[in-house]
Amino acid sequence: MEVTTKSMPYEAFKDNEYIEKLVNELKESGTNVIVGSLDKLINWGRSNSLWPLTFATSCCGIEFVSLGAARFDMARFGWEVARASPRQADFIMVAGTIVNRMAPVLRRLYDQLAEPKYVIACGSCAISGGPFRNSYHVAKGIEDIVPVDVFVPGCPPRPEAMIYGIMQLSRKIKVEKFFGGVNRQEKQREFLAQHPVEGVND
């Protein structure tokens, strides 16, 4: 199955093996026709209206502003409604360095996102700590704090790279199995078991 989005040719994507692996997993688990068709419909809707959270800590955030402006115009893909409240957003684009003091805040924002929720680690700081990796006050990548779906490398990534990153996310959403509990809730429960949060009641 060729999973693609926004009329992009399938060959234009660079890491199709990964998506094919997901598709095979999906095929092996098997679905009945009606549920499968409903899945497709829901995923189609979701993958085409991804709303980001307005979240930026440093340089990458400015490229995210450019992405929203007229030249790169993410509105044409249906991602334009950047929300300031995590309760209304679908995914966080972690644009910038995450430091010790910010880590609990990012975690809380992630917890406040409504299901299903996704995370894009944007730029080398969010991926590994980037040029600040050796600092005393910088997280070495956000994977220890929140689960990540897509990594977008660059320092900062060009707006085109960000578009590609969000397209990868929307392809990933297209092969999700909505009915039957493949969703994030499972993953999150798993993640929370590994990373217990103390002192948070909400």
Add this chain to the structure above:
Amino acid sequence: MANFQDKIAKLFPQATIEGDNMPMISIPDNQWHDLALALRDDEDCRMDYLVTIVGMDWKDSFGCIYYLMSSVHNTLVSVKVTTTDRERPMLHSIADVWKVGCLYEREVYDFFGIVFIGNPDMRRLFLSIDWKGFPFRKDYNEENPVSIENERQSDLTYNYVELPDGTVEKKEIEVFHPGDFVVNIGPQHPATHGVLRFRTAVDGEEIKKIDVYMGYIHRGVEKLCESLTYPQTLHFMDRLDYFSAHNYHHGLCIAIEKAAGIEISRRAQVIRVMMDELSRIASHCLFIGTYCMDLGATTMLFYTLRVREQILDIMEKTCGARMTFNYDCIGGVMQDLDPDFQKDVKALLAVLPANIKEYNKIFTGNVIAKNRMEGVGYLSREDAISYGVTGPSGRASGWACDMRKLQPYSIYSELDFDEITATEGDSMARFKVRMKEMEESAKILSQLVDNIPEGEYCVKVPKVLKLPVGRWFTLVEGCRGAFGIYIESDGSTKPYRLKIAPPCLPLAGVVDHITRGTKIADLITIGGSLDYIVPDMDR
């Protein structure tokens, strides 16, 4: 200058003064507060602007170097105060002499653990209250792992008071009064321009007090620089205030070149100045766009980003990146200019006046914009100097603080441009000053675009660059104000201490003062008009 040196020597016989151009006064701690008052108030000194406080750890002693500048005589002086006590290092505070001192002293306390006697707010500034150790000490080796547990909050701050018998007492003070209604704004808030947090005490709609919380993007750049060679430290300058990337690079390059005695070619100087001015236009463009968006005029962002994208294209052709250019290097610039550079800059200069006219037409004269900006967030000239508010925000209060004029570097002294100042001191003035500065930058560009001399773009510098033992301080004009670089070298390939004095830290420090008594809705207007960049203040 000599006059004032004699005076100091007479009044404070224990003080030693070395150097002529930028004298360094060394004084025992117990006389420092008196000297500070004398320096500020004496007619011959009038050192009313505290540029920065550099905390130092010389292994056998701690100390601070204060850089002071006179807004009247345009002279620069440094004062060195030390303490040999490593267990409980203490110095006397000058927070009552220069208002910005309170914030700078908190920073030094955060990094070095030096307690300032008399500072009314002796808390950590960037790091959490549970942080173990003081990271800038040379013997720091504590482990502070990243945690996703919520940070412990405290409403207490401390004040160290010296009793008549010489002992020091620690007093607890509450930041807010018990009955205060405190609203939390940030760190995740679209109008704080990054991850800044205001704890705002309000009385109805009126702001009583703001407690600014920083450190949500504190990356410890200065400490990182101590383990890197001089050319390696350059790339961090791109990531502080990412709009002034070229200007900050320029500043650090000047500091290192001055120390190493490297003369750069005229071509490189012209290229650097042109890049500085291009980034100033791009930066002010984005300021106008985001500021208007804060005030509800979303459309403006699209208009201003059109010019910004055009400038980014010019830079991309030469530097190879849209942001984080890493273009200025020690000895000149990284690569030669793109063949299209002159043509592109001319095209930009041709469309810029029409664009600025358009911005004014859409926004500046708008009645809603006028009502929201005029008279809102007044800052007087004296307060601007005392709080160290430089750049366009300081100039809007009538303080001529442009480092391109006061401490001319590179080829700025040969160029014909005006320093824009205003006297109103409100948000509208801050907005208009930036608008006019774009025209001045365009003027500089038009003078240089046809006069780029031939020559090498980068002179030969030693592969392994070592600076002689000593200390250097340089000031340049970033897009948001005076940007200072302090380098102390012990003769090796790495800096012993590299201190960055950012313009945005005092900008955030003055928010509390400006907003007192205004409506909470005006906080967004005032914060936006100051135009601080959070990674720059946190570093």
